[in-house]
Amino acid sequence: MSGDNFKCGYVALIGAPNVGKSTLLNRLVAEKVAITSPKPQTTRHRLCGVVQRPEAQLLFLDTPGIIDPRRALNEILVRVALGAWAEADVAVWLVTPQDVAAETQIIASYLKRFSKPLIIAINKIDTIAKPEILPLIASYHEILPDAAIVPMSALYGDGLPELLEEIIPLLPVAPPLYPSEQLTDRSERFLVAELIRERVFHHTAQEIPYAVAVQVDDFDERQRPQLVRIRAIIYVERASQKGIIIGKKGRRLKTIGQEARTAIESLLLCPVYLELWVKVWKNWRKDPRALRQLGYLE
Ligand SMILES: Nc1nc2c(ncn2[C@@H]2O[C@H](COP(=O)(O)OP(=O)(O)OP(=O)(O)O)[C@@H](O)[C@H]2O)c(=O)[nH]1
Numbered sequence: 001m002s003g004d005n006f007k008c009g010y011v012a013l014i015g016a017p018n019v020g021k022s023t024l025l026n027r028l029v030a031e032k033v034a035i036t037s038p039k040p041q042t043t044r045h046r047l048c049g050v051v052q053r054p055e056a057q058l059l060f061l062d063t064p065g066i067i068d069p070r071r072a073l074n075e076i077l078v079r080v081a082l083g084a085w086a087e088a089d090v091a092v093w094l095v096t097p098q099d100v101a102a103e104t105q106i107i108a109s110y111l112k113r114f115s116k117p118l119i120i121a122i123n124k125i126d127t128i129a130k131p132e133i134l135p136l137i138a139s140y141h142e143i144l145p146d147a148a149i150v151p152m153s154a155l156y157g158d159g160l161p162e163l164l165e166e167i168i169p170l171l172p173v174a175p176p177l178y179p180s181e182q183l184t185d186r187s188e189r190f191l192v193a194e195l196i197r198e199r200v201f202h203h204t205a206q207e208i209p210y211a212v213a214v215q216v217d218d219f220d221e222r223q224r225p226q227l228v229r230i231r232a233i234i235y236v237e238r239a240s241q242k243g244i245i246i247g248k249k250g251r252r253l254k255t256i257g258q259e260a261r262t263a264i265e266s267l268l269l270c271p272v273y274l275e276l277w278v279k280v281w282k283n284w285r286k287d288p289r290a291l292r293q294l295g296y297l298e
């Protein structure tokens with residue numbers, strides 16, 4: 001696979017929350033490695049998705065949506081996003097027709113400070129009429145005149161070959177970094193915790209999804225491929241949140257568990273026994289020890 005001109009490099013996916021970075025990563029990798037949801041700030045960790053092409057290996061870095069760190073909330077997430085970008089050979093800035101101008105300006109001001117090759121991908125073009133696309137391209141061209149601009153839809157796949165075509169020439173000539181069958185740099189244990197967190201995101205509202213962290217406590221694969229036994233803890237910040245996650249007669253937790261198990265079985269390709277516990281870890285989001293144990297801080 002690797003010849004003299006083979007290319008390999010990191011491509012950071014950067015953008016506001018909810019623009020479709022994780023959806024794009026999954027679409028490119030052709031496997032669900034990143035969790036997604038209609039709620040903003042779903043992604044909390046840097047995750048590398050490996051995309052194989054005959055002439056290149058592209059290492060896409062999914063990142064948390066960039067939010068204005070002046071609004072205090074989640075400085076760590078902004079640091080993760082910008083850190084991934086510092087590491088990358090190329091950055092893809094994902095925007096959508098629905099983006100808020102003020103947020104766009106904040107992100108553009110970050111991007112202008114770095115000298116890496118940058119591509120602007122206008123995602124979710126399936127949500128607008130065709131004649132609206134050109135003016136949108138023109139407005140981004142005005143903000144960053146040097147960047148290539150690709151209209152696309154991560155959900156439907158439009159524009160993805162064009163996006164890859166723009167990226168590949170910008171990558172350094174290098175041998176592949178990952179074996180061709182590897183899809184991500186993250187462990188199965190990590191992906192399992194994320195799939196459970198995704199189901200919590202889908203079944204809770206308001207502040208609850210943001211107060212939740214998931215940790216896999218036990219991953220017993222001695223009987224694999226007949227069965228993998230997983231025990232995971234869903235941490236919340238307050239006792240009232242614990243009640244909500246569990247739900248009346250345990251119904252919500254049961255639904256979360258059933259859906260998570262199905263998703264985990266598709267990932268591990270074998271039957272799974274999943275045991276979920278909900279525990280309170282008071283104000284874990286502000287506790288450095290908790291943040292470290294839950295994998296948010298090095
Ligand atoms: N219509 C449409 N919806 C999309 C497209 N791409 C993503 N979405 C939807 O947008 C929502 C957010 O997608 P995510 O991939 O979770 O967005 P993200 O940028 O990773 O969000 P954060 O992790 O919160 O920063 C989901 O409901 C997706 O289904 C697209 O091309 N078209």
Ligand SMILES: [Mg+2]
Nearest residue numbers: 021022042043
């Ligand atoms: Mg995401």
